[in-house]
Amino acid sequence: MSLVVQKFGGTSLADSAKILAAARTAIRTQNQGNQVVMVVSAMGKNTDVLVDLAGQINQKPPAREMDMLLSTGEQVSVALMAMAIDALGHKAISLTGAQIGIRTDSTHTKARIESISTDRMQRLLDAGNIVIAAGFQGIDDEFNITTLGRGGSDTTAVALAAVLGADSCEIYTDVDGVYTTDPRKVAEARRVQQVSYNEMLELASLGAGVMHSRSIEFAKKFSVPIHVRSSLTDIPGSMIVEQPEAPDQSVFGAAVTLDEARVTVAKVPDVPGSIIQVFSPIADRNVAVDMIVQNIGEDGLTDLSFTVPRGELPQTLEAVAEAAETLGAGPVTHDAQVAKVSAVGLGMARQTGVADQMFRALSAAGVNLEMITTSEIKISALVDEQQALNALRVIHQAFHLDQEPVAANAPAAATRPHGNAVDVVERLQGVGMEELTIDDITLDKTQARVTITNLPDTPGIAARVFEEVAEAGVFVDMIVQSFGHHGLASLSFTVPGDRLTQSVQVAESLRQRLDCGAVTSSPSVAKLSVSGIGLRSHTGVAIRMFRALADAGINVNMISTSEVRVNVVVDGPQGDDAQACLQAAFADVMR
Ligand code: ADP
Numbered sequence: 077m078s079l080v081v082q083k084f085g086g087t088s089l090a091d092s093a094k095i096l097a098a099a100r101t102a103i104r105t106q107n108q109g110n111q112v113v114m115v116v117s118a119m120g121k122n123t124d125v126l127v128d129l130a131g132q133i134n135q136k137p138p139a140r141e142m143d144m145l146l147s148t149g150e151q152v153s154v155a156l157m158a159m160a161i162d163a164l165g166h167k168a169i170s171l172t173g174a175q176i177g178i179r180t181d182s183t184h185t186k187a188r189i190e191s192i193s194t195d196r197m198q199r200l201l202d203a204g205n206i207v208i209a210a211g212f213q214g215i216d217d218e219f220n221i222t223t224l225g226r227g228g229s230d231t232t233a234v235a236l237a238a239v240l241g242a243d244s245c246e247i248y249t250d251v252d253g254v255y256t257t258d259p260r261k262v263a264e265a266r267r268v269q270q271v272s273y274n275e276m277l278e279l280a281s282l283g284a285g286v287m288h289s290r291s292i293e294f295a296k297k298f299s300v301p302i303h304v305r306s307s308l309t310d311i312p313g314s315m316i317v318e319q320p321e322a323p324d325q326s327v328f329g330a331a332v333t334l335d336e337a338r339v340t341v342a343k344v345p346d347v348p349g350s351i352i353q354v355f356s357p358i359a360d361r362n363v364a365v366d367m368i369v370q371n372i373g374e375d376g377l378t379d380l381s382f383t384v385p386r387g388e389l390p391q392t393l394e395a396v397a398e399a400a401e402t403l404g405a406g407p408v409t410h411d412a413q414v415a416k417v418s419a420v421g422l423g424m425a426r427q428t429g430v431a432d433q434m435f436r437a438l439s440a441a442g443v444n445l446e447m448i449t450t451s452e453i454k455i456s457a458l459v460d461e462q463q464a465l466n467a468l469r470v471i472h473q474a475f476h477l478d479q480e481p482v483a484a485n486a487p488a489a490a491t492r493p494h495g496n497a498v499d500v501v502e503r504l505q506g507v508g509m510e511e512l513t514i515d516d517i518t519l520d521k522t523q524a525r526v527t528i529t530n531l532p533d534t535p536g537i538a539a540r541v542f543e544e545v546a547e548a549g550v551f552v553d554m555i556v557q558s559f560g561h562h563g564l565a566s567l568s569f570t571v572p573g574d575r576l577t578q579s580v581q582v583a584e585s586l587r588q589r590l591d592c593g594a595v596t597s598s599p600s601v602a603k604l605s606v607s608g609i610g611l612r613s614h615t616g617v618a619i620r621m622f623r624a625l626a627d628a629g630i631n632v633n634m635i636s637t638s639e640v641r642v643n644v645v646v647d648g649p650q651g652d653d654a655q656a657c658l659q660a661a662f663a664d665v666m667r
Pocket residue numbers: 084085086087088117227248249250251253254255256257258259260283284285286287
C-alpha cells in the first residue's frame with residue numbers, strides 16, 4: 077500500500093473549519109487506498125504569539141525553555157486534528173515528536189534530527205489509523221524537548237517521508253506552489269511547475285520562506301519528491317525534484333533576506349589562520365555566517381566582512397570582539413540595516429553576462445551594491461534595507477521571470493523513485509540524518525584572478541566592470557566585492573587563465589577612466605570546491621576548510637559559499653596540496 081505524508085502549515089490550520097478541512101483532505105487520501113501521515117504546525121500565528129509572550133517576560137529566554145514553550149503550539153494542533161478525524165468517523169492518533177521517537181541533538185531552538193524510529197508509526201498505520209505527527213519538535217538524549225528552528229515542520233514532514241519510504245510528500249500551505257519569488261513581495265511572480273532541489277535549496281536559504289531549507293537538504297539526500305500546493309484549492313502545485321524537465325534558463329528565481337547585518341573587522345593580519353580566529357568563536361555560538369568577503373590585503377593586513385542574521389548580531393559582535401583583541405585587529409564595525417538580494421539559476425553556470433545583467437538593472441534603479449558574492453548557481457548582493465524590495469522587483473524584471481520560459485515544463489512524476497535512497501536512510505540513521513555529507517572536492521587550475529582596488533563605491537560600478545569584461549567575451553566565474561572602506565570598494569573576479577591578458581587590459585582601461593586604485597592579478601590561481609549537502613547550514617564547514625588550509629600554511633584569497641558548494645581560491649602552486657589537505661579534513665563525511 078502506498079504511503080503519503082501530508083504537512084499542513086499554520087495558516088491552513090488557523091481555525092476549526094480549516095482543521096476540519098485538512099482532516100477531510102487526509103481522509104480522502106486514505107479512502108483512495110493510501111496510508112496517511114499528517115504533519116501539523118501550530119495553528120495560525122500561535123508560535124509568534126508564544127515568542128512574543130516569552131519576550132515580555134525575559135529578554136533572553138533560556139533556549140531550553142523556549143523549546144518547551146514553542147513545542148506546545150504543535151501539541152494543540154495534533155490533538156485537535158485527531159479529534160477532527162474522529163468526528164468525521166475515521167481512526168486517528170496524535171503523536172508528539174518524543175512519542176514518534178524523533179531524536180535530535182541538543183542545540184535548542186535549532187536542533188538537528190539524528191534518527192527517527194518508524195516502528196510505532198508503522199504499526200499504527202497498519203492498524204488503519206491516520207497518524208498525526210507534531211511538526212517542528214524532537215527530543216534529545218536527556219529527554220529534553222527540542223525544536224528544529226522556525227518553519228521546521230517542513231523538515232519534520234520530509235524527514236518522515238524519507239524514513240517511512242513514503243511515495244509522496246505533500247506540503248499544504250497558503251500559496252498554490254513555488255513562485256519565481258515571494259508573490260507577496262512581487263505581484264508579477266510566476267508559479268512554476270517544477271524546481272530542482274539545488275535551486276530550491278539556494279532560494280530557501282536565501283529567503284524564500286515557502287520551504288524550510290533543511291527540509292530540502294533531506295529531500296535531496298533521500299530523494300524525496302515534494303509537492304507544494306494550496307490547502308484551499310485542488311489544483312496541482314509545484315514539484316521539487318532532482319531533475320526538472322526545465323528549459324535552459326539562466327535565472328530561475330529571486331529572493332530577499334531582509335533581516336541581515338554586516339560585520340567588518342579591519343586590519344586582520346593577512347596570514348593563514350587569522351580568519352579562523354575570527355570565525356571559530358562565531359561558529360561556537362552556532363551562528364551561520366554568510367557572504368564572507370576579504371579585501372585583498374595591503375601591507376599584510378586585510379579587511380574581513382561578512383553577514384549574519386540580524387537577530388544573531390549581538391552574539392556575533394561579542395565573539396568578534398574577543399577575536400579582534402587576540403589578533404590585534406580592528407576596529408570592528410557593523411550595519412544592521414542591510415538586506416541580501418539574490419538571483420538563483422542552474423543555467424547561470426553556462427552563460428556569460430548574467431551577473432552583468434543583474435548589476436546593470438540594479439544600477440539603473442539607483443541601488444548601490446555594498447558587497448557581492450557569487451557561486452555557480454547564485455549571485456547575491458548586499459543592499460540597503462530600504463532598497464531591498466525594489467531591488468528584488470528589479471531583478472525579477474531584468475530576467476523576465478514573470479514570463480514562462482520558452483520550452484514549457486512537463487509535469488514531473490509525483491512519486492518517489494525507489495533507488496538506493498532507502499539504503500542511505502539506513503546508513504544515516506546511525507550517524508545522524510542531518511549530518512553534513514560531502515560528495516566531492518575538486519580542484520580547478522585553469523583560472524586566473526583579477527582585482528581592482530579602491531573602486532568608487534557608487535551604483536553602477538560593478539555593472540560597468542562586468543559589462544566591459546563581457547564585451548571582451550570573457551566568462552567570469554567567481555565574483556567577490558568587498559564592503560567599501562572610506563567609500564572605496566575592491567572587486568576580485570576569476571577568469572579563464574588564457575583570457576587574463578584581455579581581462580587585465582579591460583581592468584586597466586577602467587582604472588584610468590574611473591580613477592581607481594591599482595589593478596593586481598595572478599596568472600594562476602587554484603579554485604577548490606567542496607560540494608555536498610548542508611554546507612551553509614552546518615556552521616562549521618568554512619571553519620574546517622580554513623583550519624585545514626591554515627595548518628598547511630596555505631592562505632585563502634577568495635571565498636564564496638552556497639548551500640551546495642563552498643569555493644576557495646588559493647595561489648596556483650598550492651592547489652594540489654590544498655586539495656589533499658581538504659580531502660583529509662573531510663574524509664569522515666565523504667559520501
Ligand atoms: P506555512 O505556514 O504553510 O508553512 P509559510 O508562511 O511558512 O507557510 O510559507 C508560505 C509563504 O511563503 C507564502 O505565503 C509566501 O508569501 C512565502 N514565499 C516566499 N517565497 C516564496 C516563493 N518563492 N514561492 C512561494 N511562496 C513564497
